[in-house]
Amino acid sequence: MFEDRKKRTELSELGEFGLINFLTKNIVLKNSSTVKGVGDDAAVINYKGKKTLLSTDLLVEGVHFDLAYYPLKHLGYKAAIVNFSDILAMNAFPKQITVSIALSNRFSLEAIEEVYSGILLACDNYKVDLVGGDTTSSNLGLIISISVLGDAPARDIVFRDTAGKGDLLCVSGDLGAAYMGLLLLAREKEVYKSDPTMRPDLDGHDYVLERQLKPEARADIIRLLNDLQIKPTSMIDISDGLASDVLHICSGSKLGCQIYEEKIPIDPATVSTSKDFKISPTTAAMNGGEDYELLFTIKKTDYAKIKDNPALSVIGHMTEESSGVNLISASGTMVPVTAQGWDGLR
């Protein structure tokens, strides 16, 4: 085909974000109703009064999930949650989703019902309506594509590229647990493959498994910030790992950042599991991804409002762009942060 006649650039050379940038760099917006297109967690569309928010995610078997250890209902739940999280990261609430599923004949109706039951449970929990979709066959395994709409008053919407110098960098909940859950499930799959009579050794790992298999989107944090009368100066959800997502805020806002390793919130269960795998918990937090916590910046003057809140941690502050994005270890060593998050195109 024609690609053989042209210079061939490997997709892996660009990575996912590079590819998206490359593909979308020449787009010119044409409708006055399009306030914000490609480049943030969701698109902003002005359909009178409130803004409409739209985002989409695609989950592919063998890339985003392994059905050997991922229950179908959990998969459906997670597919919805990752979309809700994108809207929440704009400081808005998800309202509607469409669900497209492609599947092969190896799936029974009951199997797809399980996927849907997970999606619908997530919709119930987050008060979101499933409003459409598409179902088709696939020679290729299971594929789930969800698009989500949300709305918010224009003044409430928070972008990722609007952090200010000196702002405090904050994160909700704790990080790294979802990745530990993934390693645990992958290990038990290998054990099972070598000896199917072995019982999975998952006892005592409830927390990290739940973080992997039934993640939640932090609607509660958006409500909390609202109650505290804090509007973040920038925000993103942590899907690819703290490293990758803080770099999005920094590059978008044309700022640097200092993150203090000891301030990164990590659950004791994550620390304990990370020892089993001989992985630093900081590495899990920085590069593991799939935590779906919110990463945001606030003005220094809002510090008093959050400093005693156990659901929120201040982990650093925004600096000049020329200072770079750095992780400061407990001993004071400074390490530049680079994106090593999971890369869907390698």
Add this chain to the structure above:
Amino acid sequence: MFEDRKKRTELSELGEFGLINFLTKNIVLKNSSTVKGVGDDAAVINYKGKKTLLSTDLLVEGVHFDLAYYPLKHLGYKAAIVNFSDILAMNAFPKQITVSIALSNRFSLEAIEEVYSGILLACDNYKVDLVGGDTTSSNLGLIISISVLGDAPARDIVFRDTAGKGDLLCVSGDLGAAYMGLLLLAREKEVYKSDPTMRPDLDGHDYVLERQLKPEARADIIRLLNDLQIKPTSMIDISDGLASDVLHICSGSKLGCQIYEEKIPIDPATVSTSKDFKISPTTAAMNGGEDYELLFTIKKTDYAKIKDNPALSVIGHMTEESSGVNLISASGTMVPVTAQGWDGLR
């Protein structure tokens, strides 16, 4: 896995629409902003003043397209067009899309650029903004998922389930050509496989090939109806074939229908190609699909406004539900219409 422990229902027993009905029958809408959810070409969402319309489609390699004869740019164009057509079929105009693509390493960057260039060309031609998306790897081939938003004043929106008894059934353009184009491409692929030195014999088939490889969505017809001051009483786009889509209007509206075979608009090029394949042109129109023409009903009193318009054909009229949905042949024979459109789940 768990599905082995339960009764197993084969997906092929339900078909695509049966599956969607089954999966969505228990959905209860929760937001007052959700005016219309699953069940039409697009969801209707009331975000103040104008309504927001949202629809989505998933295209899977090996199911919806064969890259052996489908140029990537054309594929991108078509992927966008099928979504635009869904919004137009609500008597509204598409305004924004999100594009999610999953692809394997066998595709180069230049290949994906071709897909995108087709999508962006369609966006230019129809004044639609690409506002987001997702790109990921796939072990599985190429998958394109597009979601589309449009808007319209509430009073303009036309559903598929609101036809009235005695209304005239109309169709834009002509039918069956896209299917003939598909058969032609599939035949030439077989010839090529058996002897790669053979040149494809596609001369003189420009029209049916273009209808398959570069379909258009009928925005012009929506503008025409508006100019003629006709608001259809119901409307749908013909994606699965006239038979399947007229059945949607009839079952939704709880009506029957009589379609006159000789009134179905079929291009001479379609008739000519259908002879080569020993297929009746009516069969191509009824069951071929992918024409993306608009099928709609109007009040009898609007007949004078359209009767001399070459872009529109009156092909029948709506009857009582108990009369059934029937095709009347030139000789007067009445044949019940059943859906034999392409079924993505078989």
